[in-house]
Amino acid sequence: MRFMGKAFSVLVMFSIICPGCTYNVAFKKPDDFQYAEKIPIDVLFAMDQNARDLKYEGRAWSSGIANTWVVPVGETAHEYAISYLSGAFRSFKEIDPATKSSPAGFLIRLDEITYRMEGQAAHSTISASVVSPAAKEVLNKKYSEDGPSGFGRVLAAGAFAQKSAIRQSTHVVFGNTFKKLVEDIRGGYKEWMP
Numbered sequence: 001m002r003f004m005g006k007a008f009s010v011l012v013m014f015s016i017i018c019p020g021c022t023y024n025v026a027f028k029k030p031d032d033f034q035y036a037e038k039i040p041i042d043v044l045f046a047m048d049q050n051a052r053d054l055k056y057e058g059r060a061w062s063s064g065i066a067n068t069w070v071v072p073v074g075e076t077a078h079e080y081a082i083s084y085l086s087g088a089f090r091s092f093k094e095i096d097p098a099t100k101s102s103p104a105g106f107l108i109r110l111d112e113i114t115y116r117m118e119g120q121a122a123h124s125t126i127s128a129s130v131v132s133p134a135a136k137e138v139l140n141k142k143y144s145e146d147g148p149s150g151f152g153r154v155l156a157a158g159a160f161a162q163k164s165a166i167r168q169s170t171h172v173v174f175g176n177t178f179k180k181l182v183e184d185i186r187g188g189y190k191e192w193m194p
Contacts, residue, residue: 022067023067023070023163024070025071025167027072027170029083030079030171030175033084033088034087035087035088038088039090040090041089041106042089042090042091042106043085043090045082045085045107045108046094046107046108048097048109051074051111052074052075053074054073054113054115055070055071056116057071067162069162069166071115073115074113077126080174080175081174082094084175084181085178085181093105097109100135101133102133103134104133106131106133106185106192107130108181108185109128110127110128111128113125113126113127121169122146122166122169122170122172123144123145125145126142126177127142128141128142128143128181129141132194133194138191139184141184143181145173147168147169148168149165149169
């Protein structure tokens with residue numbers, strides 16, 4: 001109980017010293033994910049501009065309710081998509097998001113993202129589709145993921161731990177999302193070939 005009392009006192013003091021601060025949560029580009037075996041198809045990638053521009057702004061009482069946390073959701077999802085998809089296929093190229101299909105390869109599209117922080121955990125749903133070179137949609141799926149909570153760490157350290165909790169939970173959410181997308185493509189691409 002004594003520890004909780006001290007943690008609460010630190011939280012209250014920090015909230016008084018820094019009322020109403022806005023914190024931008026920056027992310028490092030993730031390392032390119034390495035797959036044991038590449039999927040032998042050529043892939044083009046496009047991400048809807050509205051999804052790429054998405055930002056999340058939220059508050060948490062455990063890190064000072066007056067503070068606002070701004071997460072560049074779309075840009076971060078884009079970086080994770082590139083890192084997790086680029087090494088999964090025979091070839092990979094990002095193209096204009098207005099493109100609907102291409103005879104040059106399968107087109108992976110990310111069209112919509114929802115994201116929120118709740119209970120110090122990231123929660124996201126990403127809508128992805130795959131269009132064959134013959135312009136046929138062969139996959140359309142929503143990938144929903146919940147990241148781990150950093151509640152205890154944030155409660156103990158307040159705003160100082162908030163950015164770390166957001167980053168770690170978001171890393172799990174986006175990493176799992178794109179690994180599952182690659183698994184679905186690996187499991188279906190042979191049936192999608194012309």
